[in-house]
Amino acid sequence: MLIKNRTEWLMNKVDFEDKEVLELGCVGMGKYDNYRIPWWFHRNIKTIAKSVIGLDYNKLMVEKLQKIGYDIKEQDLNKDFDLNKKFDIITANEILEHLTDPSNCLKNVFKHLKDDGIFVLSTPHVWSHYFFLQRLLVDKIKTVSLHDHKFWWDKDTLTNLLNANGFEVIEINFGYAEHSEHPIKDSLIFKPIVKMLPERMGRNLMMICRKKL
Numbered sequence: 001m002l003i004k005n006r007t008e009w010l011m012n013k014v015d016f017e018d019k020e021v022l023e024l025g026c027v028g029m030g031k032y033d034n035y036r037i038p039w040w041f042h043r044n045i046k047t048i049a050k051s052v053i054g055l056d057y058n059k060l061m062v063e064k065l066q067k068i069g070y071d072i073k074e075q076d077l078n079k080d081f082d083l084n085k086k087f088d089i090i091t092a093n094e095i096l097e098h099l100t101d102p103s104n105c106l107k108n109v110f111k112h113l114k115d116d117g118i119f120v121l122s123t124p125h126v127w128s129h130y131f132f133l134q135r136l137l138v139d140k141i142k143t144v145s146l147h148d149h150k151f152w153w154d155k156d157t158l159t160n161l162l163n164a165n166g167f168e169v170i171e172i173n174f175g176y177a178e179h180s181e182h183p184i185k186d187s188l189i190f191k192p193i194v195k196m197l198p199e200r201m202g203r204n205l206m207m208i209c210r211k212k213l
Contacts (some may be wrong), residue, residue: 014208020050021198025094026041052073057076107165124152174203
């Protein structure tokens with residue numbers, strides 16, 4: 001399945017109502033992912049969840065969001081942390097690729113997730129045409145970053161990493177953001193190809209997981 005709006009899809013796919021939620025990397029980054037925009041994920045789930053805690057390393061943004069009422073804490077997600085509670089849902093959108101120690105982050109997720117909880121994550125998809133074109137066009141696609149990612153994942157390598165850290169993948173999807181800049185995204189030929197080949201055309205890899213018990 002090809003997802004065009006990650007926030008909208010998650011809000012319809014996952015039942016956040018009256019749930020205790022932990023969001024990793026909640027501040028957001030880049031032109032299309034920050035707290036001012038309508039689809040900022042943290043604000044959307046806060047309106048329906050029982051409680052939401054966010055963790056992010058961006059100290060300035062954490063302090064700013066704390067001042068306007070968000071329960072967000074500064075945290076380097078490569079390092080161990082203990083919030084002294086467990087959550088129904090943990091999310092990590094566009095985070096794992098930035099970490100130097102993603103396995104340790106997943107161990108912390110496992111520790112904080114209830115036995116019947118779910119873990120939802122997304123990350124750039126290494127086989128996407130976006131990243132091929134970015135290399136081909138030498139950084140002309142401004143919404144694609146190739147320089148600040150420590151790891152690149154496809155569905156097999158990420159599934160292996162999750163399995164090794166105690167998770168079972170129960171659903172895999174691919175994302176294609178309509179709002180992203182792209183030299184041929186409006187082509188009448190391009191759009192049907194995107195729909196037919198989501199695993200090759202999708203910019204983001206999106207997974208829903210649960211604990212292996």
